[in-house]
Amino acid sequence: MxxxxxxxxxxxxxxxxxxxxxxxxxxxxETLDRLRHxxxxxxPGLLRSGVVLQHDNATSHTAKxxxxxxxxxxxxxxPHPTHR
Numbered sequence: 417m418x419x420x421x422x423x424x425x426x427x428x429x430x431x432x433x434x435x436x437x438x439x440x441x442x443x444x445x446e447t448l449d450r451l452r453h454x455x456x457x458x459x460p461g462l463l464r465s466g467v468v469l470q471h472d473n474a475t476s477h478t479a480k481x482x483x484x485x486x487x488x489x490x491x492x493x494x495p496h497p498t499h500r
Contacts, residue, residue, distance in 0.1 A: 421451050421469075423462075429454040441479035448485050463489075472496040 417433040431447045433439060455462050469491055471477045486493065 419447055421454070423459065425459070428458055439474070439476045441476050441481045444476040444479075445481055445485045448482070448489070452489060467491040468494050470494040470496055 417439065419429075419431045419433070419439075420427060421429045421431075429447075429451050431450060433443070437443070452463070455467065467489070469486070471493065473496070476482060
């Protein structure tokens with residue numbers, strides 16, 4: 417499974433999960449840590465101006481640990497649109 421993060425300038429991080437593993441809150445928080453480092457390296461200044469993520473309501477995205485990481489980074493969540 418691949419998780420991709422991008423902005424209007426292009427891809428920031430491509431994170432590939434090893435075969436046989438599934439996404440959980442711990443793994444997703446590690447991905448967010450890698451994303452933070454990638455943003456710092458590829459988009460200097462963006463961490464100060466604000467990061468907004470859009471993700472759905474998957475368990476790994478809504479877990480307490482994930483919410484704590486996002487609060488610590490001061491990143492906002494843009495809600496995923498509902499499916500009709």
